[in-house]
Amino acid sequence: MLEALISGKPDPILVVDPMRDRLLFANPAARALFGARLDRPGEGAMRSLYGACIPQLHVATEAALEHGCHYASDLLPDGSETAEAIEHQLVAIETADGPLVMITIASLEQRRRRTIHQEANDYHRQGLEEWRRAERFFREIERENQLILAAAGEGIFGVNADGVTTFVNPAAQKMLGWAAEDLVGMNMHDMVHYKHPDGSHYHASDCPIYGAFRNGTVNTVEDECFWRKDGTSLRVEYTSTPIEDNGALVGAVIVFRDISQRKENEAKLREAMAENARLRERLEMENAYLQEEILSQANHYDIIGSTAPIRRILKQIDLVAPTEANVLITGESGTGKELVARAIHQASRRSDRPLIRVNCAAIPRELFESEFFGHARGAFTGALRDRIGRFELADGGTIFLDEVGEIPLDLQSKLLRVLQDRRFERLGEEATREVDVRVIAATNRDLEREVSKGEFREDLYFRLNVFPIECVPLRERKDDIPVLADHFLKIACARLNISLPMLTRANIADLMAYSWPGNARELQNLIERAAILARNGRLQFALSDRPPLPERNMPTLQPDAGHTGILTRDQFMVLERDNIRRALKAAQGRVAGKSGAAELLGVKPTTLYSRIKALGL
Numbered sequence: 033m034l035e036a037l038i039s040g041k042p043d044p045i046l047v048v049d050p051m052r053d054r055l056l057f058a059n060p061a062a063r064a065l066f067g068a069r070l071d072r073p074g075e076g077a078m079r080s081l082y083g084a085c086i087p088q089l090h091v092a093t094e095a096a097l098e099h100g101c102h103y104a105s106d107l108l109p110d111g112s113e114t115a116e117a118i119e120h121q122l123v124a125i126e127t128a129d130g131p132l133v134m135i136t137i138a139s140l141e142q143r144r145r146r147t148i149h150q151e152a153n154d155y156h157r158q159g160l161e162e163w164r165r166a167e168r169f170f171r172e173i174e175r176e177n178q179l180i181l182a183a184a185g186e187g188i189f190g191v192n193a194d195g196v197t198t199f200v201n202p203a204a205q206k207m208l209g210w211a212a213e214d215l216v217g218m219n220m221h222d223m224v225h226y227k228h229p230d231g232s233h234y235h236a237s238d239c240p241i242y243g244a245f246r247n248g249t250v251n252t253v254e255d256e257c258f259w260r261k262d263g264t265s266l267r268v269e270y271t272s273t274p275i276e277d278n279g280a281l282v283g284a285v286i287v288f289r290d291i292s293q294r295k296e297n298e299a300k301l302r303e304a305m306a307e308n309a310r311l312r313e314r315l316e317m318e319n320a321y322l323q324e325e326i327l328s329q330a331n332h333y334d335i336i337g338s339t340a341p342i343r344r345i346l347k348q349i350d351l352v353a354p355t356e357a358n359v360l361i362t363g364e365s366g367t368g369k370e371l372v373a374r375a376i377h378q379a380s381r382r383s384d385r386p387l388i389r390v391n392c393a394a395i396p397r398e399l400f401e402s403e404f405f406g407h408a409r410g411a412f413t414g415a416l417r418d419r420i421g422r423f424e425l426a427d428g429g430t431i432f433l434d435e436v437g438e439i440p441l442d443l444q445s446k447l448l449r450v451l452q453d454r455r456f457e458r459l460g461e462e463a464t465r466e467v468d469v470r471v472i473a474a475t476n477r478d479l480e481r482e483v484s485k486g487e488f489r490e491d492l493y494f495r496l497n498v499f500p501i502e503c504v505p506l507r508e509r510k511d512d513i514p515v516l517a518d519h520f521l522k523i524a525c526a527r528l529n530i531s532l533p534m535l536t537r538a539n540i541a542d543l544m545a546y547s548w549p550g551n552a553r554e555l556q557n558l559i560e561r562a563a564i565l566a567r568n569g570r571l572q573f574a575l576s577d578r579p580p581l582p583e584r585n586m587p588t589l590q591p592d593a594g595h596t597g598i599l600t601r602d603q604f605m606v607l608e609r610d611n612i613r614r615a616l617k618a619a620q621g622r623v624a625g626k627s628g629a630a631e632l633l634g635v636k637p638t639t640l641y642s643r644i645k646a647l648g649l
């Protein structure tokens with residue numbers, strides 16, 4: 033086994049039995065060194081090989097046996113031809129038959145060369161390993177770069193200094209519909225950037241992408257288009273950055289992004305903002321208009337008119353509204369009683385709470401109590417659930433009892449109680465409830481007379497009539513007719529969305545000549561009808577078939593006692609119209625000629641014609 037181990041070694045090796053001075057084995061290298069001298073094995077063999085330096089051999093052997101290993105450089109085999117420095121290594125080997133010594137003869141020069149060779153080998157091997165590691169490292173970086181480029185949402189192009197595509201990432205391929213193999217090797221501008229958005233030719237010489245490697249500048253463009261494979265365009269923003277290599281411009285990298293959606297959203301946003309601005313402007317205008325309206329109406333609570341009765345009513349509203357006093361408004365139907373009630377509520381501290389109107393004339397007798405105070409479920413047949421009454425509903429606000437004279441006598445006492453104690457019970461319920469309600473009542477009846485006839489409770493009448501307001505009929509304040517007519521006309525046209533017809537002097541004269549038994553409501557209805565029927569912006573009132581103006585309301589030249597005797601311009605026109613009408617009637621419609629209307633009136637026919645025209649007859 034030892035033999036096998038040493039035979040392949042390059043250095044000469046001898047195995048000797050030092051006790052017996054016998055050479056036991058020599059490897060081929062030793063044979064080459066010692067030649068035929070080895071053919072004399074047996075005792076004294078070492079003496080024949082190292083006769084000249086036996087003492088040194090003994091010392092070295094002793095040292096090896098003592099320490100296990102020893103190096104000797106003073107041994108030289110007999111007849112050794114080599115002048116090279118050699119070294120002997122002696123290693124003690126313990127065997128069952130006693131110790132052996134293995135002597136390795138090494139040429140120091142050869143060993144040195146071998147070591148250098150070995151080191152060079154090692155170095156080479158290590159270098160190779162390093163190189164492989166570096167290669168692996170760069171391959172990894174390359175792979176990661178590829179992953180990053182593939183994952184990037186932006187499109188990325190690489191072009192060389194000729195503008196030829198050298199690289200294109202998947203996002204760019206997807207956005208443009210081209211495969212990498214279609215684009216790589218092709219001129220990028222010619223493939224995807226050859227036209228402006230309007231379809232005109234885009235010269236490569238103007239291309240900012242190429243500018244990057246022509247001038248070495250980073251070019252960013254916010255809105256251009258790239259063209260897809262299918263010929264459609266894509267709005268893009270891009271940056272073209274030059275690539276330098278050792279100071280030379282070798283190409284550019286282009287990063288682009290699809291901004292079609294963003295531009296669309298921006299356009300929508302702009303549109304929405306414009307719409308918003310339009311709406312805001314409109315609202316501001318409406319608001320300004322409303323403010324104007326409010327301001328112009330503020331002093332008279334939507335109550336139109338400037339005659340003394342109207343001015344008195346406005347003053348009364350101003351006086352009573354801030355108080356908690358109950359108010360009784362009297363006046364014919366349509367004179368504006370409800371309008372006054374609403375004005376009082378609006379001007380009161382209760383205005384942020386509701387105004388609850390109860391039309392007492394419209395409630396069936398048997399339902400009065402339930403309507404006013406509410407009922408509990410099962411209180412009467414048909415009372416399937418609890419119901420809140422008008423008084424509870426008006427809690428904190430105002431209740432407007434319209435046509436209060438219609439309340440049945442037996443219920444008047446209950447009404448009186450709630451006015452006195454602010455307490456009531458729901459129909460069919462024991463529990464007493466409390467309310468805080470201001471009462472405004474209205475009637476077109478003469479309540480005082482009803483009281484005297486015993487048909488209205490006196491105590492209730494006094495409770496309601498704390499502050500009386502009287503709405504005067506329209507025929508007694510005719511000067512309000514023109515403004516009222518104008519007001520109603522504007523309201524009707526705005527509500528019906530029709531153009532505003534002209535209210536002529538003749539129209540006004542017609543309106544003034546009428547007695548208005550239905551008061552402002554009748555005027556409002558008539559104006560609305562006429563506005564609908566107006567032709568070519570002209571209003572016509574069919575008042576001729578109406579009851580004639582009572583004599584007492586006709587403006588006369590002989591005024592009643594107390595009258596100033598002065599006619600207003602409108603009154604005068606009414607008279608003139610009436611006079612001309614009568615003359616025409618007497619002349620059977622003829623203006624000129626003998627016994628014509630002009631002659632009857634004592635004016636020239638031409639004058640009469642112009643008056644007829646001016647008065648709209």
Ligand SMILES: Nc1ncnc2c1ncn2[C@@H]1O[C@H](COP(=O)(O)OP(=O)(O)OP(=O)(O)O)[C@@H](O)[C@H]1O
Nearest residue numbers: 334335336337364365366367368369370371552553
């Ligand atoms: N002075 C006025 N200014 C503006 N509008 C008025 C005026 N007077 C009455 N009106 C209008 O005439 C219509 C009738 O008025 P309102 O309902 O207030 O009368 P009323 O006396 O309560 O009638 P009724 O007794 O029949 O209930 C309403 O549309 C009201 O706005």
